[in-house]
Amino acid sequence: xxxxxxGGMILPLVVAQASPGQEPAADGMPVLSPVxxxxxxxxxxxxxxxxxxxxxxxxxxxxxxxxINRENVGRLELKWAHQIRQLDRNQTxxxxxxxxxxxxxxxxxxxxxxxxxxxxxxxxxxPLPDGIRLCCGRNNRGVAxxxxxxxxxxxxxxxxxxxxxxxxxxxxxxxxxxxxxYSKTAAPLVVGDTVVTGIAGGxxxxxxxxxxxxxxxxERRWRTYTVPGPGEPGNETWAGDSWRTGGAPTWLxxxxxxxxxxxxxxxxxxxxxxxxxxxxxxxxxxxxxxxLDRETGKIVWHFQFTPHDVWDWDAIQVPVxxxxxxxxxxxxxxxxxxxNAFYYLLDRGSGQFLFGEPFALQTWANGLDEDxxxxxxxxxxxxxxGTRVAPIAGGATNWWSPAYSPRTGFLYVNSFxxxxxxxxxxxxYEEGSIFLGGGHRMPLAADHxxxxxxxxxxxTGEIRWEFPITPRTxxxxxxxxxxxxxSASVDGYFFALDEETGEPLWRMSxxxxxxxxPMSYAVGGEQRIVVAMGNVVFVFGLAEE
Amino acid sequence: MLLLVVFxxxxxxxxxxxxxxxxxxxxxxxxxxxxKCTSCHGVDATGGEEADGPDLTTGSFRHxxxxxxxxxxxxxxxxxxxxxxxxxxxxxxIWQLVTYLRTLSGAVDPASLPGSMGAGRVAFERLDCxxxxxxxxxxxxxxxxxSRVGDRRGPEELAEALTEPSAEVAPRWWTVRVTRADGxxxxxxxxxxxxxxxxxxDGEERLLSFAKTSLRSVERILESTxxxxxxxxEERDDLVAYLASLRGDDS
Numbered sequence: 001x002x003x004x005x006x007g008g009m010i011l012p013l014v015v016a017q018a019s020p021g022q023e024p025a026a027d028g029m030p031v032l033s034p035v036x037x038x039x040x041x042x043x044x045x046x047x048x049x050x051x052x053x054x055x056x057x058x059x060x061x062x063x064x065x066x067x068i069n070r071e072n073v074g075r076l077e078l079k080w081a082h083q084i085r086q087l088d089r090n091q092t093x094x095x096x097x098x099x100x101x102x103x104x105x106x107x108x109x110x111x112x113x114x115x116x117x118x119x120x121x122x123x124x125x126x127p128l129p130d131g132i133r134l135c136c137g138r139n140n141r142g143v144a145x146x147x148x149x150x151x152x153x154x155x156x157x158x159x160x161x162x163x164x165x166x167x168x169x170x171x172x173x174x175x176x177x178x179x180x181x182y183s184k185t186a187a188p189l190v191v192g193d194t195v196v197t198g199i200a201g202g203x204x205x206x207x208x209x210x211x212x213x214x215x216x217x218x219e220r221r222w223r224t225y226t227v228p229g230p231g232e233p234g235n236e237t238w239a240g241d242s243w244r245t246g247g248a249p250t251w252l253x254x255x256x257x258x259x260x261x262x263x264x265x266x267x268x269x270x271x272x273x274x275x276x277x278x279x280x281x282x283x284x285x286x287x288x289x290x291x292l293d294r295e296t297g298k299i300v301w302h303f304q305f306t307p308h309d310v311w312d313w314d315a316i317q318v319p320v321x322x323x324x325x326x327x328x329x330x331x332x333x334x335x336x337x338x339x340n341a342f343y344y345l346l347d348r349g350s351g352q353f354l355f356g357e358p359f360a361l362q363t364w365a366n367g368l369d370e371d372x373x374x375x376x377x378x379x380x381x382x383x384x385x386g387t388r389v390a391p392i393a394g395g396a397t398n399w400w401s402p403a404y405s406p407r408t409g410f411l412y413v414n415s416f417x418x419x420x421x422x423x424x425x426x427x428x429y430e431e432g433s434i435f436l437g438g439g440h441r442m443p444l445a446a447d448h449x450x451x452x453x454x455x456x457x458x459x460t461g462e463i464r465w466e467f468p469i470t471p472r473t474x475x476x477x478x479x480x481x482x483x484x485x486x487s488a489s490v491d492g493y494f495f496a497l498d499e500e501t502g503e504p505l506w507r508m509s510x511x512x513x514x515x516x517x518p519m520s521y522a523v524g525g526e527q528r529i530v531v532a533m534g535n536v537v538f539v540f541g542l543a544e545e
Numbered sequence: 546m547l548l549l550v551v552f553x554x555x556x557x558x559x560x561x562x563x564x565x566x567x568x569x570x571x572x573x574x575x576x577x578x579x580x581k582c583t584s585c586h587g588v589d590a591t592g593g594e595e596a597d598g599p600d601l602t603t604g605s606f607r608h609x610x611x612x613x614x615x616x617x618x619x620x621x622x623x624x625x626x627x628x629x630x631x632x633x634x635x636x637x638x639i640w641q642l643v644t645y646l647r648t649l650s651g652a653v654d655p656a657s658l659p660g661s662m663g664a665g666r667v668a669f670e671r672l673d674c675x676x677x678x679x680x681x682x683x684x685x686x687x688x689x690x691x692s693r694v695g696d697r698r699g700p701e702e703l704a705e706a707l708t709e710p711s712a713e714v715a716p717r718w719w720t721v722r723v724t725r726a727d728g729x730x731x732x733x734x735x736x737x738x739x740x741x742x743x744x745x746x747d748g749e750e751r752l753l754s755f756a757k758t759s760l761r762s763v764e765r766i767l768e769s770t771x772x773x774x775x776x777x778x779e780e781r782d783d784l785v786a787y788l789a790s791l792r793g794d795d796s
Contacts, residue, residue, distance in 0.1 A: 088625075088626065130632055130633075131633050135584050136584065137627040427580065434581055435580075439583055440588065441587055441588050441591075445715065447716035447738070448716070468740075470739055471716075489739070489740050492739070493741060495740070504741075
């Protein structure tokens with residue numbers, strides 16, 4: 001058998017198997033054992049598992065497995081595939097725990113399969129009522145695990161707990177009323193014994209929030225609104241009663257810093273999306289990142305990327321936590337390539353803006369001021385006739401995970417240099433109905449524009465290389481310690497790039513568009529690379545020599 | 546209320562006529578479309594950028610040929626896709642959406658146009674348009690199939706296609722000039738381009754595929770290959786009338 005190394009070292013196989021709290025079975029294959037908070041905190045020590053949506057609490061989507069590397073990636077072959085029964089967008093990042101893979105499926109189902117063979121153990125189907133309000137598809141991006149319990153969001157805005165060994169429902173908590181336009185699509189985040197989770201529905205004029213639930217009982221411990229109510233700081237940034245329908249949804253998974261004991265979460269666009277006249281003001285905390293106290297959920301600091309957003313530029317990206325050297329000083333930083341086309345470096349202890357640079361085509365701001373606030377250009381607001389602005393409403397990037405490699409210090413981001421035409425319109429708010437206040441379209445076909453995976457140097461914002469994609473990508477990125485960066489494109493290719501140069505080293509045409517981010521794990525001492533494309537989860541590994 | 550019974554039993558739904566088809570219904574349908582459908586189908590209904598809803602302005606629908614069928618698609622959705630039904634909406638609202646969708650294709654009665662269909666057909670043959678265009682299975686492959694162009698395009702668009710063909714050329718009809726590593730050059734229509742490969746149809750209608758890394762250069766020409774010899778006003782009107790009459794049947 002091959003040795004399995006990580007962090008650049010080649011270690012004997014036995015080490016890879018000896019993760020905390022886990023006895024291998026007689027045949028050397030792992031056995032599912034409880035995922036304690038200790039294990040989640042130290043997920044770096046067991047890189048053969050992928051224990052949470054982002055891989056680790058820091059949101060880096062970096063795998064320490066290096067068996068598949070720049071030299072041998074040409075030997076990659078398909079090991080098995082899992083066909084998802086329900087046709088819809090397939091946004092899953094599976095988890096792998098001790099040889100079992102948990103794959104979420106549209107609309108609100110999850111399957112457990114053997115990570116070695118792809119054959120099923122069980123499947124949980126969540127019953128859904130009619131008339132669910134979703135802006136953008138029946139999505140279900142992933143689960144979280146603590147102990148032997150999986151936590152999953154459902155499209156009818158519930159949070160469910162499912163037994164990881166049998167697929168039995170343990171509890172089912174209504175997070176919000178789906179008939180009012182609330183829904184849930186993102187993997188929750190386990191922090192200690194709390195399940196932290198957000199909400200979707202920004203296109204329906206909901207009032208966004210982030211919740212913490214007791215992992216054992218499903219009882220709510222705290223709720224932090226992303227749109228402050230009367231008397232709360234920030235409420236004055238909403239004209240009149242506009243805060244009531246302010247949006248600022250939280251439809252992606254946040255991250256956690258154990259040392260600072262802070263949870264970080266992004267908030268989406270204010271509602272209505274394109275008509276800012278009915279909600280004058282900065283509209284806190286829409287299009288912002290929030291730092292929350294773990295125990296109470298209280299807001300410790302916030303940073304707003306796009307004040308008074310009238311373009312639909314949700315700050316729904318992964319807050320990537322990394323310790324970087326800036327001007328000779330070690331900084332606990334947060335790296336953020338935003339939908340608004342700027343890359344930001346923040347101090348994650350204080351929320352202080354360190355610097356920001358565009359990483360993609362933008363025509364809306366003459367840069368950022370010293371506090372990180374955009375310096376707006378003239379005539380960039382939507383109008384009834386339409387205003388041309390870059391990036392598009394879908395953004396210079398979107399929710400698809402970026403990856404950060406501590407080996408290179410680069411943040412790998414999928415990016416799109418395109419412009420959109422933004423329209424403003426008067427819309428009446430009606431509970432449970434779409435509330436957009438305008439519209440958006442691209443004046444030309446996607447083929448006219450440029451899309452690329454870009455390597456942004458974290459400490460300077462410089463683009464160190466780019467890998468152009470035709471016509472574009474809607475995939476997240478994974479970086480692995482074998483020196484590889486993995487992503488996919490809407491033309492149906494899955495590919496591996498050299499982390500230092502962006503040179504394509506391997507590719508395969510899988511024939512359908514991705515809507516998810518790749519991940520990596522190992523089973524039986526062999527590294528696997530996973531990507532969801534079309535309605536299939538594909539699992540790759542090295543062919544025998 | 547007879548209508549509802551007919552639907553409930555699914556009998557002869559094809560014969561049911563849309564009871565809400567006035568100009569006001571078009572406006573009501575448009576309002577609904579703006580609030581419920583644009584997130585996937587785009588504000589101008591030509592297809593969504595982010596959410597994969599198809600273009601609804603082509604005048605033909607894959608899932609139905611009748612108004613009653615469209616009603617069902619909108620009410621019930623399309624199983625296994627993100628197109629969900631409007632189960633809670635009133636019948637009237639759904640009919641108004643159907644009415645609105647029917648206005649989007651720009652199709653008109655060709656007899657109401659100034660030109661002559663018959664003369665247009667003759668001009669089409671004389672000018673050898675069929676060298677590049679198929680109609681009802683006959684003709685060339687170096688331009689779009691025009692068998693249903695009357696469904697897809699209104700008279701103004703058809704006239705523009707003839708007089709200003711390069712105004713807006715879809716990526717499928719761009720020309721690419723490919724220079725191989727040995728310096729030889731091939732040109733053709735861009736049938737497909739992705740991150741790693743390029744597929745074209747050359748002037749002899751051959752299908753060719755290239756790995757981009759094996760090429761010295763690839764140049765995109767965004768102009769139309771339609772000939773630009775000027776047409777007389779009459780010829781243009783006749784051609785527009787003929788093209789507007791092309792609806793996929795043999796008439």
